[in-house]
Amino acid sequence: MEPKIETKSLSFYYGVKQALRNVTLAIKEHQITALIGPSGCGKSTFLRCLNRMNETIPKTRMEGEVLLDGKNIYSPGEDMVEVRKRVGMVFQQPNPFPKSIFGNVIFGPTMLGINHKARLEGIAERSLRAAALWDEVKDDWKKKSGVSLSGGQQQRLCIARVLAVNPEVILMDEPCSALDPLATLKIEELMQQLKMQYTIVVVTHNMQQAARVSDWTGFFLMGEMVEYGPTKVIFTNPQDRRTEDYITGRFG
Amino acid sequence: MSRYLVDKAGRRLVFLAALVAILILLLIALFTFKEGLPAFLKIGFVKFIFGTKWSVAGGEFGILPFILASIYVTLGALLLSVPLGVSCAIFLAEVAPHRAREIVRPTVELLVGIPSVVYGLVGMLVVVPRMGDSLLAAIIVLTVMVLPTIISISEDSLRAVPHGYKEGALALGATHWQAIWHVMLPQARSGIATAVILGMGRAIGETMAMIMVIGNSIIIPTSPLSPARTLTGTLAMELGYASPGSLHWSALFATGVVLFILILALNSIAFIQRREGEG
Amino acid sequence: MAKIVKLLRLAIGVVLCLGLILSSGGLVQAQGLEGTIKLSGSTSLQPVTMKLAEAFGSEHPRVNISVSGGGSSVGIREVDEGMVDIGMSSRELTSDDPPLFIHPICRDGIAIIVNLRNPVGGLTREQVVRIYTGEITDWGEIGGEWEKITVISREEGSGTRACFDEKVMKERKIFPQSLVYNSNGIIRTKVAKDPKAIGYVSLGYVSGVKPVAIEGVEPTMDNCKSEDYPLVRRLLFVTHDEPGGVIKGFIDFCQGDAGQKIVAEAGYVTL
Ligand SMILES: Nc1ncnc2c1ncn2[C@@H]1O[C@H](COP(=O)(O)OP(=O)(O)OP(=O)(O)O)[C@@H](O)[C@H]1O
Ligand SMILES: [Mg+2]
Numbered sequence: 001m002e003p004k005i006e007t008k009s010l011s012f013y014y015g016v017k018q019a020l021r022n023v024t025l026a027i028k029e030h031q032i033t034a035l036i037g038p039s040g041c042g043k044s045t046f047l048r049c050l051n052r053m054n055e056t057i058p059k060t061r062m063e064g065e066v067l068l069d070g071k072n073i074y075s076p077g078e079d080m081v082e083v084r085k086r087v088g089m090v091f092q093q094p095n096p097f098p099k100s101i102f103g104n105v106i107f108g109p110t111m112l113g114i115n116h117k118a119r120l121e122g123i124a125e126r127s128l129r130a131a132a133l134w135d136e137v138k139d140d141w142k143k144k145s146g147v148s149l150s151g152g153q154q155q156r157l158c159i160a161r162v163l164a165v166n167p168e169v170i171l172m173d174e175p176c177s178a179l180d181p182l183a184t185l186k187i188e189e190l191m192q193q194l195k196m197q198y199t200i201v202v203v204t205h206n207m208q209q210a211a212r213v214s215d216w217t218g219f220f221l222m223g224e225m226v227e228y229g230p231t232k233v234i235f236t237n238p239q240d241r242r243t244e245d246y247i248t249g250r251f252g
Numbered sequence: 253m254s255r256y257l258v259d260k261a262g263r264r265l266v267f268l269a270a271l272v273a274i275l276i277l278l279l280i281a282l283f284t285f286k287e288g289l290p291a292f293l294k295i296g297f298v299k300f301i302f303g304t305k306w307s308v309a310g311g312e313f314g315i316l317p318f319i320l321a322s323i324y325v326t327l328g329a330l331l332l333s334v335p336l337g338v339s340c341a342i343f344l345a346e347v348a349p350h351r352a353r354e355i356v357r358p359t360v361e362l363l364v365g366i367p368s369v370v371y372g373l374v375g376m377l378v379v380v381p382r383m384g385d386s387l388l389a390a391i392i393v394l395t396v397m398v399l400p401t402i403i404s405i406s407e408d409s410l411r412a413v414p415h416g417y418k419e420g421a422l423a424l425g426a427t428h429w430q431a432i433w434h435v436m437l438p439q440a441r442s443g444i445a446t447a448v449i450l451g452m453g454r455a456i457g458e459t460m461a462m463i464m465v466i467g468n469s470i471i472i473p474t475s476p477l478s479p480a481r482t483l484t485g486t487l488a489m490e491l492g493y494a495s496p497g498s499l500h501w502s503a504l505f506a507t508g509v510v511l512f513i514l515i516l517a518l519n520s521i522a523f524i525q526r527r528e529g530e531g
Numbered sequence: 532m533a534k535i536v537k538l539l540r541l542a543i544g545v546v547l548c549l550g551l552i553l554s555s556g557g558l559v560q561a562q563g564l565e566g567t568i569k570l571s572g573s574t575s576l577q578p579v580t581m582k583l584a585e586a587f588g589s590e591h592p593r594v595n596i597s598v599s600g601g602g603s604s605v606g607i608r609e610v611d612e613g614m615v616d617i618g619m620s621s622r623e624l625t626s627d628d629p630p631l632f633i634h635p636i637c638r639d640g641i642a643i644i645v646n647l648r649n650p651v652g653g654l655t656r657e658q659v660v661r662i663y664t665g666e667i668t669d670w671g672e673i674g675g676e677w678e679k680i681t682v683i684s685r686e687e688g689s690g691t692r693a694c695f696d697e698k699v700m701k702e703r704k705i706f707p708q709s710l711v712y713n714s715n716g717i718i719r720t721k722v723a724k725d726p727k728a729i730g731y732v733s734l735g736y737v738s739g740v741k742p743v744a745i746e747g748v749e750p751t752m753d754n755c756k757s758e759d760y761p762l763v764r765r766l767l768f769v770t771h772d773e774p775g776g777v778i779k780g781f782i783d784f785c786q787g788d789a790g791q792k793i794v795a796e797a798g799y800v801t802l
Contacts, residue, residue, distance in 0.1 A: 376717070
């Protein structure tokens with residue numbers, strides 16, 4: 001099967017500091033790929049290269065290619081706004097806008113020029129259902145502010161917001177690190193459901209989480225991709241000594 | 253124990269200072285009201301506010317022309333300076349390369365400190381020859397005067413918008429401009445409202461520069477190109493000549509009272525706007 | 532060592548005391564007057580009064596003179612309330628003003644000025660009146676280019692305006708559409724910048740603009756002195772009581788030859 005996203009010799013620099021070194025990786029469609037590694041190893045940087053979010057940071061430079069369905073998203077003809085519609089992102093800190101729940105979910109579609117009210121309501125309800133938030137907010141979703149939700153609800157709202165744009169890939173950067181175990185469990189269940197329709201890449205510090213939810217796992221160390229393979233293999237029979245050390249907790 | 257005492261003393265001191273400040277303001281207001289009261293009584297409130305003639309020799313004191321001029325000038329200046337200033341703030345905060353900002357920002361801040369006579373002089377020599385002594389000339393000078401305040405406060409509040417909001421919007425496929433317009437600006441709205449309130453305060457209170465370009469004719473302005481006289485202009489030009497206790501003197505203080513109320517009203521409107529922006 | 536220091540100190544002290552006694556003694560011998568004089572009022576009189584005070588002060592070092600502005604009415608009021616010793620007024624006192632002693636210091640001509648490019652060089656009094664009432668609105672009507680006149684006046688209450696009203700307008704009123712500016716300097720600048728403008732300023736401010744003749748009489752120093760030129764006003768000092776002591780000394784000085792010389796140098800018309 002063709003990979004959904006593929007990076008080729010991806011290197012990234014913040015000024016003179018190199019954060020990624022020659023990362024080559026193929027991400028399979030309708031699968032969950034987990035990225036693990038110690039803090040500062042470049043997981044977030046890598047993730048943000050996949051939807052051109054790093055371009056909002058000044059004085060940075062990228063080398064290599066990122067292919068989405070075989071086409072380089074960084075080639076001159078590609079529009080980064082278009083890329084971000086196809087590759088959605090959920091951040092570590094839930095960041096709902098200070099608008100109503102409804103206003104949050106329809107933000108993306110509205111930006112795309114959809115303004116038919118019934119249609120927006122349909123999209124919003126579908127997205128909230130898909131993000132497993134509908135039952136909790138259906139009574140006052142038009143009035144209640146997104147910011148007044150609990151952390152776990154906020155994160156699901158952010159997922160709903162991404163789903164409303166109907167992306168192909170969803171990038172999640174430590175989506176559960178600000179959440180309690182119960183909320184975490186909810187998000188993990190949600191990811192399982194979502195992978196039927198979407199391709200998911202998730203950064204996590206939680207080994208169990210990676211082992212539980214992902215199909216593929218990539219291990220990063222100091223800007224390099226040390227090992228990449230099926231999650232089962234990485235966790236039971238890692239090829240690289242450093243991967244083993246990290247997974248077994250013998251490592252910083 | 254002692255820390256508690258220091259804390260208590262500190263709080264008392266701050267409270268006292270606040271009290272003194274408020275008291276002084278109250279006294280000034282009271283004095284103004286007291287001196288202005290005879291004018292309201294003798295001339296009649298309605299006749300004073302809606303009178304269109306002001307002549308010291310003729311003993312006629314109607315301030316409608318001044319009220320209108322003050323309102324026109326203030327709103328005109330805001331109408332020009334807010335869009336301009338906010339655009340400039342957006343440019344500085346979001347578009348301009350770092351180096352350009354490093355040059356522009358201190359320059360803008362420097363402009364805040366220039367005394368208003370200088371603005372008046374430049375207005376007199378540069379603006380007036382192009383359009384005559386007029387409301388418009390005053391509006392343009394005022395716009396330039398309040399722009400720095402509006403730019404720097406708006407830029408600060410745009411920068412204070414959490415980065416997550418902007419990234420969130422961009423990650424949803426919003427263009428940079430959409431992220432600014434739909435997420436960052438609403439988020440910075442309260443700060444921008446503060447900028448507008450400050451700008452408005454400066455605009456309506458500005459005297460020196462206005463006197464030099466607005467023409468000071470005692471007529472109801474009928475077009476932007478017509479000369480006019482503001483409330484503050486009248487006070488500044490005539491207070492030195494009025495003998496205390498005379499009707500003229502009292503009428504000038506009553507003008508001060510109206511100015512006071514006008515500022516209060518305009519500020520409340522802006523304040524309510526800001527409240528709604530936060531809610 | 533300590534002894535030497537002590538001795539040195541003593542010596543310095545003695546020398547200082549001696550010097551002080553000698554110098555002050557010298558002053559007492561040369562000067563009769565001492566004290567302070569406070570003045571406030573007309574800003575037109577302020578600059579020349581400061582020059583007069585300076586000259587008087589250098590003759591009488593123990594007299595201290597402070598001069599502040601505020602406007603004629605402020606000066607009149609403050610003299611009446613005893614806050615200052617002398618008020619400066621650029622207008623005559625009216626029946627509304629308190630009764631005060633009047634001491635003319637100098638006279639001032641008021642020139643009607645137009646832009647240097649304006650071909651009009653003279654006007655009749657009637658024409659000036661009709662310009663300031665808004666009946667004549669175009670320079671073309673009075674021999675200039677066909678352009679709308681920008682009429683500039685002073686604010687009500689100013690001495691210059693009072694004189695203009697009294698000597699030119701008489702019972703006619705300046706029309707409200709006229710521009711009003713509250714200083715000679717601003718009006719001069721406005722007229723210098725605007726080819727269509729007409730205004731009036733103190734004689735001392737005529738530069739970079741063209742003074743027009745009224746009824747054929749140019750506003751020259753001589754014409755003002757002889758009062759052939761109609762727009763001449765007195766500038767006054769006012770006091771609450773019959774002046775005496777330093778105050779009388781200062782006023783006499785100003786009205787005397789030395790004072791009048793300073794007045795003439797400052798561009799005013801002597802008494
Ligand atoms: N905006 C930035 N400017 C400069 N350097 C940065 C920036 N963002 C990240 N870096 C640097 O790049 C390297 C990789 O950072 P990155 O955020 O990708 O790590 P991470 O693996 O996501 O870490 P964590 O697990 O702590 O989130 C780090 O050394 C970091 O200091
Ligand atoms: Mg990270």
